[in-house]
Amino acid sequence: MNNSIANLGKKQPRAEGRDRGDSRACRGGLFDSLRTGVRCLSAKAAAAVLMAGSLTGCSALTQPIDGVPADRLPQQYFAEPKNDLVPVDISALSLEPPREYLIGPDDILGVYIEGVLPFNPPNAPPEPPPVNFPDAESTLPPSIGYPIAVQEDGTLALPLIEPLNVDGLTLDQVRDAIRDAYIDNDILRPEKARPIVTIIRERTIDVIVVREDGGGGGGLTNQSVGAQFVLGGSDRSATGGLVKLRAYQNDILHALVETGGLPGLNAKNQVKILRATKENREAREAFLKKFRAQRQAAMLDPCACLPKLPEDPNILRIPLRLPPGESPNLSQEQITLKDGDIVYIESRATEIFYTGGLLPGGQFPMPRDYDLDVLGAMALAGQGVYGAVGGGGRPGGIGGQIATIPPGRLFILRQTDCNGQVAIEVDLTKAINDPRSRPLIQAGDTLILQYKAEEELLNFGLGTFFTYGIQELLRNN
Incomplete structure (x- = not known):
C-alpha cells in the first residue's frame, strides 16, 4: 500500500507534464484550426472579391464619373425654381363687355314694322309679329319679329x-x-x-382650339403612368x-372654358395663340x-454648334403662372x-427625367407647378436615401445584398449646349x-446613384465577414 502510494507520488510530476503537453497540444490544434480557417477565409474572401466584382461590380472604382460638386457649379447650370410662381389673374384673359350690345355684321335681328313688314292692305287688320325662341345654349330672351341678318x-x-x-349701333339706335x-x-x-327690333341670334366668331392635355384623369404620379404619358397613351390624347364664341366673348378665357377649362397637369402652363391673318402666316414663314x-x-x-429653333415672335405666348x-x-387686342x-x-x-445606376431604371414625369429636388426625385423613383433599392435596381457594391451602408453619392447628368453634358455631384449626407x-x-436630367469608394470597402468588409467569417469560425469550432 505504501509502495503504491509512493509510486503514485513519484508519477505525479510525469502526469502533470503529460497534462501540460496535452494542453499545449490542444491549444496548438485550436490555433492550427484558426490559422486554417483564416487561410480558408482569405482564399474565400479573394474569391468573393472576384465574384462580387464580376457580378455586382464596384461602380465607384470601375465606372467612375467625373462630377462637379453642386456647391462649385455656376448658377447658369441650375434649374429655375417654380415654387414661388403664382397663377395669373384669369380675368386678364377676358374682354370687358360693353354696357349695351352693339350690332355688327352677321347679327340676326327680329324686325316688325306694322303695315310694311309684313305688308298689310290699308283696310285689313294688322298681322301679329312672330315669336322666336332662342337655342338651348343661348342666354337671350325670346324675341319677336321677322329675322333679317x-x-x-x-x-x-x-x-x-x-x-x-x-x-356699331345699339338696339334703340337701330329702332330710331x-x-x-x-x-x-x-x-x-x-x-x-x-x-x-329685337335680337334673334348674336354673331359668333369661329376659332380653333387644340388641346394636348385631354383625356386621362387624375394626373401623373408613377412610372407606369409616366410611360403612358411619354409613349402616347390616353393621358396625352389631343x-x-x-x-363658336359669341360677340364680346371671343377671348382666350371663354375659348378655354368652352373646351374644358385651364390647361391640366399634362399640359404646359401656357397658352399659345396663332393668328390666322395672311400677314402673320407670311411673318412665320419668313422667320x-x-x-x-x-x-x-x-x-x-464642322466645329460650329447648330443653332436651336428660337421662339417665333409672331406666336403669342401667355404664361399662366x-x-x-x-x-x-x-x-385687349x-x-x-x-x-x-x-x-x-x-x-x-x-x-421627364431618367434614373439609372443603383436607382430603379425608368423615366418619370416632372411636376409642373412645384420644384423637385434630388431627394424627391429619388423617392419618386422608389429609392429612399436609407431605404432598400426598389425593383429594377442592381444590388450594387462589392458587399452585395448584405451591404448595410446605403449609397451616398448621386450624379445629375445635365445636358448643355452643343450636345454637351455636365455631371453634378451631390453628397446625399449633405x-x-x-x-x-x-x-x-x-x-x-439623368440621375445616377453610386456608392462612394469607402462605402464600397465597408460594405465588402461587412458582407465578407457575415458571409464567410462567422461560417468558418463556427465550422472549425
Whole structure:
C-alpha cells in the first residue's frame, strides 16, 4: 500500500507534464484550426472579391464619373425654381363687355314694322309679329319679329328704303334709325311708325382650339403612368375642334372654358395663340426661312454648334403662372380672338427625367407647378436615401445584398449646349442636412446613384465577414 502510494507520488510530476503537453497540444490544434480557417477565409474572401466584382461590380472604382460638386457649379447650370410662381389673374384673359350690345355684321335681328313688314292692305287688320325662341345654349330672351341678318358691310336691308348702316349701333339706335327712314321717305306717318327690333341670334366668331392635355384623369404620379404619358397613351390624347364664341366673348378665357377649362397637369402652363391673318402666316414663314438659312450656314463649319429653333415672335405666348407681383400685361387686342385664330395647349411630353445606376431604371414625369429636388426625385423613383433599392435596381457594391451602408453619392447628368453634358455631384449626407445642397431637377436630367469608394470597402468588409467569417469560425469550432 505504501509502495503504491509512493509510486503514485513519484508519477505525479510525469502526469502533470503529460497534462501540460496535452494542453499545449490542444491549444496548438485550436490555433492550427484558426490559422486554417483564416487561410480558408482569405482564399474565400479573394474569391468573393472576384465574384462580387464580376457580378455586382464596384461602380465607384470601375465606372467612375467625373462630377462637379453642386456647391462649385455656376448658377447658369441650375434649374429655375417654380415654387414661388403664382397663377395669373384669369380675368386678364377676358374682354370687358360693353354696357349695351352693339350690332355688327352677321347679327340676326327680329324686325316688325306694322303695315310694311309684313305688308298689310290699308283696310285689313294688322298681322301679329312672330315669336322666336332662342337655342338651348343661348342666354337671350325670346324675341319677336321677322329675322333679317346684318350684312357683311354692316347694313340692314328693309323693304321700300335704302339699306341702313347699323354697324356699331345699339338696339334703340337701330329702332330710331328705321323709324326715321320710313318717315323721311313718306312711307309711314309719325304716329304709325312704331317699329319693333329685337335680337334673334348674336354673331359668333369661329376659332380653333387644340388641346394636348385631354383625356386621362387624375394626373401623373408613377412610372407606369409616366410611360403612358411619354409613349402616347390616353393621358396625352389631343382634342380639338371648331368653337363658336359669341360677340364680346371671343377671348382666350371663354375659348378655354368652352373646351374644358385651364390647361391640366399634362399640359404646359401656357397658352399659345396663332393668328390666322395672311400677314402673320407670311411673318412665320419668313422667320422659319431665316432660321433654315442660319442652320445651313452653320452646317458648313464642322466645329460650329447648330443653332436651336428660337421662339417665333409672331406666336403669342401667355404664361399662366408668374413670379409674385408680375402680370402678363396683355392688351385687349391681344386677348381678342378673330375668325380662324388657333388656341394651342401644348403637351408636356418631353418634361421627364431618367434614373439609372443603383436607382430603379425608368423615366418619370416632372411636376409642373412645384420644384423637385434630388431627394424627391429619388423617392419618386422608389429609392429612399436609407431605404432598400426598389425593383429594377442592381444590388450594387462589392458587399452585395448584405451591404448595410446605403449609397451616398448621386450624379445629375445635365445636358448643355452643343450636345454637351455636365455631371453634378451631390453628397446625399449633405443634402439631407442642408437644403442648399439639394439641386433642383429639370427636364432631361439623368440621375445616377453610386456608392462612394469607402462605402464600397465597408460594405465588402461587412458582407465578407457575415458571409464567410462567422461560417468558418463556427465550422472549425
